[in-house]
Amino acid sequence: MPIFGKTKFSTVNYDKTTPTAAMPSLEDSENPQEGFTKCRSCESPILIEELVANSSICPKCDYHFPLRAMDRINSLMTDFEEIDANMQSVNFLGFTGYDKTLTSKQMTLDTKDAVICGFGKIKGQKTGIVVMDFKFMGGSLGSVVGEKITRLVEAATEKRLPVIIVTASGGARMQEGCVSLMQMAKTSGALARLSNNDLPMICLLTNPTYGGVTASYASLGDIIISEPNALIGFAGARVIETTIKAELPENFQTAEFLVDHGLVDRIVHREQLQDELALILDYVSGKCK
Structure with a gap:
């Protein structure tokens, strides 16, 4: 359950006319x-x-x-220690071409799957962190991504530490069928236990954040912040327009639109993110002891 109401406060000046269609x-x-x-x-x-x-x-x-997951972590944290680094997906449904895609991505990107999880310090304050990597199969949410996030959140609950989740995803991984959809419930359940223990979760939405990720943990943060002009939604704008046969509002599904409608708390420039997250962690630290 969120501990802060959604406001329209933004920590940076930004130009709402900046093009966002091509990211x-x-x-x-x-x-x-x-x-x-x-x-x-x-x-x-x-x-x-x-x-x-x-x-x-x-x-x-x-x-x-867009930033790769480890680049993002290095820009925010010190003393980072990764957990479950060697966990990797298997083609349990026998989906054609999935094995080849996984092997190719693992070799070219030097990572096992679409998320890196671990613990580190932001300006001296220890926290758990989850960072998604859009370069690995569009940051899709599969069994390994869901399991790694769940394990990180459970470990943070045990250690009584806050959690930061950085999203960048097109949604659930189609090659894993219903198992990928179940990760939405599993991660949400772990975050509910974190909240029940009076521990905060901060969500940073980056471009793009869509589908099952938006419909689960990306929307469950006690504080939700975003980078400028990030595209955030469930279905794509063109799909929605075709379905409802109506023109969508200007800047629809941008971070700026979501701030104006109370779904995102703040928009924070990348160069200010470390300071902003440290400030938030300092503010909520009373609940983390």
Whole structure:
């Protein structure tokens, strides 16, 4: 049960007119000229070296490029210790091509699945953290992702520590059928026990967050924050428009739209996230002792 009401307060100034339809990763927008990439929000060429030094934020339009899970953790935490690092999915349904996809992603991305979980410190304050990796099969929620999140939350409950969940996902993993959908209930149950023990969960929504992830733990944070212009929803906008046969509001499914409608508490610029999370942890620390 949330301990804070949803407000319309934002910690940063942001431009609601910034285009949000195209949200590329660094790899998706590489320029043929070596050493450069192109921002698909403003289409400006950017030195990759400059982009990395700028926290993967476009220096021209402030567009936030997606971050890999470990890059995100390194930008927020110190003394990080991963748990369940070697847990990996199996093709228990015999879904055609799933084995090959898993092996390919594991080799090219040097990670076992779409989430990294563990414990670390944010400005000296210990916390559990879950970070999803959209590069691994769209950050899809499967049996291993759900199990790792559940184990992290249960361990945090035992240690009496808060939990931070960073989402980036297209939803449930279709190759695992109903088992993937059951992860929504399993993770939600673990978070309910965390809440029953008066321990807070902070959710950071990044672009994109959709489907079963939005319908479960992404919406269960006591405090829900987002990066600017992140796309957040259940079904995609085009699917909704086709279904209801009506035009959707401007900026529909953006973080800014959700702040205005009370579903997100704050929008926080990437370079301010560590300070913001440390402030929140300090504020709720009385419930974590």
